[in-house]
Each structure stands twice: as structure tokens, then as C-alpha cells.
Amino acid sequence: MRRAFRLLGVFLLLVAVGVALGTVVPRPLFGGAAAGGATPRHILVFTNPIHTDIAVPIDEGVLERFGFLVEEGIQAGLPGARYLVFGWGSKAFYIGTPTWSELKPGPVLAALTLDSSVMHVDLAGDVALPQPTVSRFDVSEAGFASMLDFIERSFVRSATGVQRIPGVAYGAYDGFFDANGKFNALAGCNTWTAAALRQAGLTTGWWNPLPVTLNWSLGLYNRPSSVQPGGVQP
Template identity: 55%
Template sequence: MRRRLVVALVLVVLAPFAGAIVPRPLLTSAAAGREAPRRILVLSNPIHTDIALPADPDVIERLGFLSSSGLPLSDPAVKWLVVGWGGRSFYLETPTWSDLKPGPVLRALTADSSAMHVAIAGEIDQTIEGVIPIDLSEAAFADMVSASLDGFARDADGEPILIEGRSYGPYDRFYEGIGTFNAVVGCNTWTGAVLRRAGLRTGWWNPLPQSLAWSLRTFNDLPGMAATARDGRR
């Protein structure tokens, strides 16, 4: 019995690393060398990843619904729109580590509804740890923005559903998300799926920010790669 428990624990520890070393997709298209004028950032902390989109006119237009929630998208100081998907309870009830409670953690490990978190940001230092700059072609960038927007649940009029009165501060908002959050399908697997829509390769399964970052750097030419692969994205 003890041996089985040890084996199970070893498998749990090794599974995220095993998932990272198998690329997804297995094969990549020979579409390198094209112009890659659009830069995004993958932002990570010890447990979570977000995608920062440039506050360019076309991005602001596609995320224009944020203005109605009070976010000042037209402010020239806004340089990035940071988008992430996560467990609803953990997101809303854990603004800081000091707010950590057993309930949201348990729901995050088992099953929880999801939420989208969007924040506006000024200049971001792209050279520090936890920031991965990635250059995309126009087509790949458009696909990735569409994939990000697919995470928002929508009302009968097709508008994203704001979670009223819940934010970490004046520069972020929460919206209802699509899908169920759990220990297997979490925020970092969502980030990986969105990046694959842009033609990037990731590990097959990346539950941790560290494994996602490692697979991005290992299987892609970063920074400045022309992520224009059009085949086998998923």
C-alpha cells in the first residue's frame, strides 16, 4: 500500500513536467520568416498566467465593452490590456495571498465555474522574469484575440456578462467565463490553448506557469518569432 502511495505521489509530481516535454502540435508548419509586427506578452506569477494585448485601436475596438464598465481605454497611458481565465471563486475571493481560504482552494482543485479577468496596464518591463514577449503575424494575432474573446460568456444580446461590483481595484474587471475550472483544466492550460490558436507550440499539458514558459521557449523561436503556423494548431 505504501509503495502504491509513493508511486502515485511521484506520478503527480512528474505529470506536469511530462506534459511539458511533449510538444503540441507534434509537428510545425514551415511558415517561418514572415513579417511579425504584433507583439503580445505572456505574464506569469508562481501559479497563474495572463496574456497582455497591446492597446492598439483594433484591440480596443474588439474589447470596447470594457469601456461601459468604467475602464478608461482611451487614456493614452494605457499600453496593455491584460486578459486571463480562471476559477470564479478563487479569482473573486483571493485578491491577495492573505485572503486565501480553504473553500476557493477546494473548488479550484475539484470543479468551479470560470471567470474572465481583464486589467489595463501602462508600460511593462519586457526584460524581467515572468514576462515573455512574443511577436505574431497579423493573421496569428487576430486569431489569438478571437480565442481570448471566446472565453467570455455572453448574454442574449451577445455581450460579455460583467460580474457587478467585483474587482481588485479601479483598473480591472471580472466577467463570467465559459467552461469549468479544475486542477486538470486550469488557467495555464487555457493560456496555452489560446497561444496555440496563434500557431505557437506549447507542451501537451501545462498546468503550471513554469512548464508553459519552458515549453514556449523550447518549441518556439522567442522573442520575435513569426508565429504564422496555420496547420495542426490543436
């Protein structure tokens, strides 16, 4: 028993060291993946205690690129819609846990081992900043386009288009879609967010499995957009 506790302690220490190094070691080591470009675009990162999402401002180009989502019932053209919000995660946990009160052992176990993945797509209206759960970043046109390519490639496609999961949603305006890649505790929703943000030209930590470490690394290596207090983003 003492040996088992010792091994557990060593494992937890290694995990803690990995998380710390994953936060402070920048990725990429030298510069962003898509530096430079024309007029800056902005994106938002939404954070909760275990998950991060990327919010993309809706314009004609974004509506055209993600028209396949509109065809599947995501009402991105609504007058009050300002952002398309994208998140990637464990199929069992994401779908099976709309609220903390609905947390069950099965989805948690699936998320901690190996699970299929889904894309969750939602809408957001005007977002007033600053607020502690939202960060805004300016990116280049080239970086913005590269990030959208990454997001689009995350959706599973067949001969008939993307695969929306029928009858599953948190509300009236969101939906779930089958996604590429397998989810596990080491490569989860926040590492997907980090990878997408690197495509946009931002620098993250080398490994960011938790929202708090991702936000620390984003704050360490990138300059958030300056926004007037209480400002509403167009």
C-alpha cells in the same frame, strides 16, 4: 495504512511523469497553428507563482474588437494604457483571493475540484524588459487575430452582452466577467493560456498546468523577441 501511502506514492509519481511529459512533448507536434502572415505583432506573457496572463497591445483594432469591455467600464482608452491583460481562472479562487494574505480553504478546495470560471481583464502601461516575470513573443497578424478570437470566445454572452460580475475587482481599472468552461486542477488557468498561445502560432507543451512548465515549454520551442535591456515596449 502502508497500502494507502503506496497508492499515494504511485499517484504522485504518475502526476510527476505527466507534468514532465506534458512539458517536453510539443503541442502541436509539427509547427504552429497560425504560422506565416504579414507584419509581426507582439504579445506578452505575465507570470506569477501559480498563474499566467496574456497582455495584448492596445491599438484601434483591439479597442474596436473589445469595445464591449469598454462599455462595461474597462478604461482601455486611457492615455497611459498600453496593454489589455487577460486571464482565465477559477471563479471562487480568482475572486476570493486578491492577495496571498486573503487565502482561504474554500476557494482552494473549489479550484482543486470543479468550479465555474471567470475572465479577469486588467490594464497595463509601458512594460520595461527584460524582467523575469514577463516574456515577449512576436506572432503573425493571422496568429494574433486567431488568438483574439479565442479570447473573445472565452466570455459568456447573453442577449444583453457579456456578463460582468458587479462590485468585484482588484483595483480601479480591472474587472471580472463570467467565462465559458469549467475550471479544475487538470485544466486550469495555465492550460487556458497555453491554448490561447497555440492559437497565436506558438508551440507549448502538451499539458502545462503550472506556470513554470508553460514557461519552460515556451522557451524550449519558441524564440522570444529580442529586446534591448531596459527597453520600454510601445
